[in-house]
Amino acid sequence: MNNYLELNGVSKNFNDFNLKNINFTLPMGYIMGLIGPNGAGKTTTIQLILNMLEKDEGEILVFDMDNVKNENLIKQNIGVVFDNIFYADNWTIRDTEKAISIFYKDWNHDIFKSMITRFNLPLNKKISELSRGMQMKLMLSCAFSHNAKLLILDEPTSGLDAVTRDELLEILQDYIKDGDRSVLFSTHITTDLEKVADYITFINNGELFYTGSLQDLLEKFRLIKGRPKDLTETLKKDIIGLRETDIGFDGLIHTNDTIKYNNCIIDTATIDDIVIKVSKRGVVR
Known part of the structure; x- marks a missing residue:
């Protein structure tokens, strides 16, 4: 398997917006930045990949498998981080692990514990009491703890201070260093991508403008x-x-x-x- 993610002719039509004929591939072992202005179709693309939206046309393959027919198997190997945390506000970090771990057969408590320790997260604090940076680190800890091969992040650095953003970028580079993991990283903070991305996919007004290596785009x-x-x-x-x-x-x-x-x-x-x-x-x- 050379590609962890492949979109072929993917389209989605809304009343006031159309995502048209999106094509790109994310190879194993690399970081891809997904860029474009607000409303361009980045989040829609991610939601289609995760089967949160039903596509109108095209094909989406994750780990060489159809993302709809094999959704449950695929999601065992995907970690997702959105711009807003989707855990209950009254959960503690301990509660979060109990609630999330039951969905993953390969959940590893020791990895979760080591990530929480690495990030210096307080186990007994409620989600609502955590800073935005801490919430992001908690979502990453959950993503790493079930041995996800593909991380999909939608605006993960939005609202984070420069130090926390830089720490996140280091984590992503460390995550792919063994060559068998990949990251799809949507962000409007493009300076972050210039530090870590291997590939760029640029969507503008619902249309694919560019997909390829970061270096080729800049050249x-x-x-x-x-x-x-x-x-x-x-x-x-x-x-x-x-x-x-x-x-x-x-x-x-x-x-x-x-x-x-x-x-x-x-x-x-x-x-x-x-x-x-x-x-x-x-x-x-």
Whole structure:
């Protein structure tokens, strides 16, 4: 099994939004960042993978198995962390283990205990009394304690301070180091992905804009800046997410097109730059 996750032509239609023809694969042993502006379809995609929503078209394979026909078996090997904790507020951490462990045949109390100790989580505190960072660590502890091969995280670093976010990223890198685990990581904090992601899937307005290696994405585009007189009609056609001011302009451009514009300033683009400019322009060539 080379791919832990595979989406082929996946679509979902709502009254006011359509997710259209999503295709990507997540190989075993890697971290994939799922990016896009708010409302682009990231959470919908994750919910489809987890069979929380019924797809209208396409195929979703997890561990080479159909995600609907083999849902129970698949979920034994998946750990899920959402942006909001889904455990009861009045549970303690001890209560949480008792409630969650019964659903997993491979639950390992010793691993759970070691994770709780590592994170310095108070066993007798109620969920409602835990900070957001502590709640996130508790969800990760549960995910790790049943030997999950695939972690799916939806905005896990949202609302966390920089130190806690960095600790989470280290945990994810440690999680995949043996090469037999993978992570799908949805976030709008793209600087986190630049530290840990191997692959990026970019969904914009319900459509797949890019899927591939992080390095290839960053090499594919450049930022371009110039004076008003440098903004030719040809450049207007090439530029993505054009922003004009009285003193000049800036935007995104395909790296292969930069040779045509030696009179402009060309700079490297971050994931953030790419998401912002593409979101303003919409679907581009």
